[in-house]
Amino acid sequence: MxxxxxxxxxxxxxxxxxxxxxxxxxxxxxxxxxxxxxxxxxxxxxxxxxxxxxxxxxxxxxxxxxxxxxxxxxxxxxxxxxxxxxxxxxxxxGPPRNLFAVQPGDGPVTLVAAGIGITPLLPMYRACQRQGRPVRLLYFSRDAQALPLLQPLDAGIEWYSGLRAPQIAECLGQRLSTREAHASVYCCGPAGFMDCVQQTALAHGWPADALHREHFQPAVAAVPAAQGCTLVLQRTGCEVRVNAGESLMQAAARAGVALPVSCGMGICGACVSRVIEGDPEHRDECLSEAQRTSGEWIAPCVSGCRGARLVIDA
The missing domain is CATH 2.40.30.10 (Translation factors)
Structure with missing residues (x-):
């Protein structure tokens, strides 16, 4: 990097x-x-x-x-x-990376933030406004006096403070009760909050591919594979045995190959590599569902292999 x-x-x-x-x-x-x-x-x-x-x-x-x-x-x-x-x-x-970009189009965008989850959504809100794209930002905060990063120019933001979990769910149900054509939702905040946003939207008929979220921490701690596999790093010509309980990245390092890494938790995407052969077992939070389903990508800092052999472009 x-x-x-x-x-x-x-x-x-x-x-x-x-x-x-x-x-x-x-x-x-x-x-x-x-x-x-x-x-x-x-x-x-x-x-x-x-x-x-x-x-x-x-x-x-x-x-x-x-x-x-x-x-x-x-x-x-x-x-x-x-x-x-x-x-x-x-x-x-380091150079910016974006795994959470607003998808192209002119459909309405709903941004839902809680706490420090406002940080990626606020620039999305301002950019959509400048583009003339329909956008709304719902901001949930524990304290009415603690609304970081907001300025007078953000007066159009809908913010809610001091709500308990049932009240937040009720509020989201009202705000996500209907979906316009090509509308999408982006949310960021604590894992439980994002789960609530997703479950509420799905319950009101939003399709899963219209819902996007970004994690600051893994939703669930990655559990190393109980069995090992053979990892082949094609570009370096290295082949190494991945032991049970060991990550692909750890095995590569043991063989003298330093794969790119940053967060080490499967969140940031710095380590994502192309899969040439094998069946990835995904434990990351950075790949989209389409990328996981394709079987073409893997985050080796946390993910593994379902089979006996995995070949990646590294």
């Missing part, structure tokens, strides 16, 4: 536990990459870890803006950023 060293140009406390971070090149030089709404970037932090965060800004803003929630059970990413990031500091940023 190529990295770009960006400078911290602004820090804002968007909410009590949400830090807004503006990253740019010195002198307002043009960024060496672009992105589409819903994209995320890798940050390589000073403590050695790599973490992924959704990009809130649009390319025309000329900078990368992130909203980073300090997680109580931080694995070393959000906590480090909240405690150590300073104005003027440099941080390495």
């Amino acid at each position: 190529s990295w770009t060293s960006l400078q911290v140009r602004a820090l804002r406390l968007e909410a009590a536990d949400v830090l807004g971070v503006e990253l740019a090149l010195p002198g307002n030089a043009a960024l060496p990459f672009s992105w589409t709404p819903g994209a995320h970037v890798d940050l390589r932090l000073g403590n050695g870890v790599v973490r992924q965060y959704s990009v809130v800004s649009l390319p025309e803003h000329g900078h990368v803006y992130l909203g980073i929630k300090r997680e109580p059970a931080s694995r070393g990413g959000s906590q480090w950023l909240h405690e150590h990031l300073r104005l003027g500091a440099r941080i390495e940023v």
Whole structure:
């Protein structure tokens, strides 16, 4: 992966536990990459870890803006950023990737966010508005005073605060009760919330292929395969035995081949590889259902093989 060293140009406390971070090149030089709404970037932090965060800004803003929630059970990413990031500091940023883009077309778009799940959906909302595409954004927050990243120009957003789970389900039922032609739903937030959005939409007749979501954490922790297989890395000409309880990536590393990796949880898509031969057993959250069904792709950091042999383009 190529990295770009960006400078911290602004820090804002968007909410009590949400830090807004503006990253740019010195002198307002043009960024060496672009992105589409819903994209995320890798940050390589000073403590050695790599973490992924959704990009809130649009390319025309000329900078990368992130909203980073300090997680109580931080694995070393959000906590480090909240405690150590300073104005003027440099941080390495990977090229944007987008596994959550708004699908092309002119059909109505409904965006449903909870908490920090607003980060990928807010740029989608603004981009749809600029394109003249029908769009609405439903934003659920625990606290009416804690609405990070919203500005006066976002006055049209429908926001709900302090609702309990049954009330959220009732509200979603009302807002998703009918579907216009070619309409789609995109949601992001805690896993239970996203499950509620999907179940509610399906119950009201929305087709599954019109529903999209993005995870910040795996919905279910990936369980390593109980039996092994043979992994063939075609481009490197390497063949290695994957032991029971070992990931494909771990086996490749043991054989001296470093596959690309970032989150290591099957979320970010950095490790996705093409399958040449074999039957993948998917345990990721980044591939679409169509990609999984095709059998042509695999996220080797968490996924495995149902058969005895798997050949990937690596």
